[in-house]
Amino acid sequence: MVINPTKVHIPDEDQENIIKKMKEILNSGQLTLGPYTKEFENKISNITSDQYVTAVSSGTSALEIVALTFNLKDKEVIIPSNTFVATATPFLRVGSKIRFADCDPFYGSITLEEVKRLHTKDTRAVVIVHIGGIIAPDSLLIKKYCEDNDLILIEDAAHALGSSILGKPAGTLGEVGTFSFYPTKIVTSGEGGAITTKNYNLSEESRIYRDQGKVDFYNNYHTHVGSNWRLSELHAILGIFQLDRINEFIERRSKVVKAYLDQIKSEKIKIVTPPPGSESNWYKVMAIVENGISRDELKVKLSQEGVKCGGEVYTAPCHTQPIFKNTTKSSFPNSEYFSNQHLCLPVSVVMSDDELSYVCEKLNNRLALI
Structure with a gap:
């Protein structure tokens, strides 16, 4: 799969x-x-x-x-x-x-x-x-x-x-x-x-x-x-x-996230959920992997098993981009931490329950080996 x-x-x-x-x-x-x-x-x-x-x-x-x-x-x-x-x-x-x-x-x-x-x-x-x-x-x-x-x-x-x-x-x-x-x-x-x-x-x-x-x-x-x-x-x-379908799309994406929250058992990863009082459209399902785990290596291993995680938001923050090299000399430790430690789990309105279960199984298994 x-x-x-x-x-x-x-x-x-x-x-x-x-x-x-x-x-x-x-x-x-x-x-x-x-x-x-x-x-x-x-x-x-x-x-x-x-x-x-x-x-x-x-x-x-x-x-x-x-x-x-x-x-x-x-x-x-x-x-x-x-x-x-x-x-x-x-x-x-x-x-x-x-x-x-x-x-x-x-x-x-x-x-x-x-x-x-x-x-x-x-x-x-x-x-x-x-x-x-x-x-x-x-x-x-x-x-x-x-x-x-x-x-x-x-x-x-x-x-x-x-x-x-x-x-x-x-x-x-x-x-x-x-x-x-x-x-x-x-x-x-x-x-x-x-x-x-x-x-x-x-x-x-x-x-x-x-x-x-x-x-x-x-x-x-x-x-x-x-x-x-x-x-x-x-x-x-x-x-x-x-x-005309935005509510339908958000509802289905929300169900995808609920399945992730229910089925991902490892404490080595935490899905980013909105704070109380907020509602997300779940454009992305972002998850933070704990310190010591290489996000990039995890993505490679998951990809080898057919789970293609999405592009991050973002791997290269603006202050690291060549076009902004003269803009600032400040440090951005949190931006660099976030860019290195998060990944985006698969999500779409046509994602099936079987596909969801497969992603969760592979992610749980892979994290158990780390």
């Missing part, structure tokens, strides 16, 4: 309807910024407590638009090191001064303590990232701190659509939230992203930036230095069908 890390799931009945809708789009000639993009935005708004939503081409472009709308050139921005480089590179491109933060060693997310430590008179914004679909446990504390200190709070919620903390959905905690609909995410539009905000003016400005800086779609007057960050109608229609 071979168990892959994840699997994109587009049900057969949805595929038939998606193809029909795509033919309608092709025949209409309106392939971008049409009614399906608006419907896609509306569905995201429904999930994020009626935020204003701007659909864009990717989660990366969403963050770059955010950096532009807040005019963060030459401004200091606190960003967690334990994140994908695409959280930080948009701010690098607009000329922000990046200060990387260390993380919580269990959840892998930014902490209030780090925000306070890094906060200077030059700090303008803080970025929080919800690693693996678990909302950063200190999110509400960081939100309050930012409000008290006139700092902009930006959520990179690329992993976390459908997650929540104390009933507050991911993407609604800061001034703005950003999402990704890349194929690995729990719902996908193939490629795509979104910006959420409760601020109407910010939303309107993001729409200008996404379409080459034009005031609107129907004229040729450019007021901002934007780019082609539009989402096509073809991507939007796939995203619509996926969003």
Whole structure:
């Protein structure tokens, strides 16, 4: 048996309807910024407590638009090191001064303590990232701190659509939230992203930036230095069908995690579960292996038995990336611990009970030998 890390799931009945809708789009000639993009935005708004939503081409472009709308050139921005480089590179491109933060060693997310430590008179914004679909446990504390200190709070919620903390959905905690609909995410539009905000003016400005800086779609007057960050109608229609199934997808992923918690018996590994009051969409099932166990060796042994664990979040934190070599000289012990000691167990909405049992059996057996 071979168990892959994840699997994109587009049900057969949805595929038939998606193809029909795509033919309608092709025949209409309106392939971008049409009614399906608006419907896609509306569905995201429904999930994020009626935020204003701007659909864009990717989660990366969403963050770059955010950096532009807040005019963060030459401004200091606190960003967690334990994140994908695409959280930080948009701010690098607009000329922000990046200060990387260390993380919580269990959840892998930014902490209030780090925000306070890094906060200077030059700090303008803080970025929080919800690693693996678990909302950063200190999110509400960081939100309050930012409000008290006139700092902009930006959520990179690329992993976390459908997650929540104390009933507050991911993407609604800061001034703005950003999402990704890349194929690995729990719902996908193939490629795509979104910006959420409760601020109407910010939303309107993001729409200008996404379409080459034009005031609107129907004229040729450019007021901002934007780019082609539009989402096509073809991507939007796939995203619509996926969003309609988000609750179904999260429910099944939750059952996968419950099986792992019930069947993994070894105390040498601990699954990262959300703190009380939080709900995860289980984009990733992260697990920490105890000190002294080589995560990489464990993955190799499991792979030899057909269990393919997913890519970590992340093996190379931002402060170790060559493009940021001149950004900071600080040390990040927790980020390096987390990156070295965690792995991501297989998870998908089509994972069978037999596959789950197989993964648990092989993992228990392998850990018993260590």
